[in-house]
Amino acid sequence: MSKLFFIILFIFGLSCLTSPATFAGKDFEKAIFAGGCFWCMESDFEKISGIKDVISGYIGGTTKNPSYQNYGRAGHIEAVLIPFEPSVISYAE
Secondary structure, eight states, X not given: OOHHHHHHHHXXXXXXXXXXXXETTEEXXXXXXXXSOHHHXXXXXXXXXXXXXXXXXXXXXXXXXXXXXXXXXXXXXXXXXXXEOTTTOOSOO
């Protein structure tokens, strides 16, 4: 994975803290889930109506730019960032 991917993921993650996501004029809320393998979670979430996107990456840990080869040794875990439309699906669902 390139450094650019992680920089974009980091900036996107910071935007979650400040304002709701807007895609094509719609307001989306965001959720982050960590559940082992992000590829496994990604494929399941992509099938759900109301989910705009599923973005894989790493959270936590002590290194600045974790890679797939070293993320676990530095305490990172795999996670997905999910912008979703609350009028279609709630966080609880």
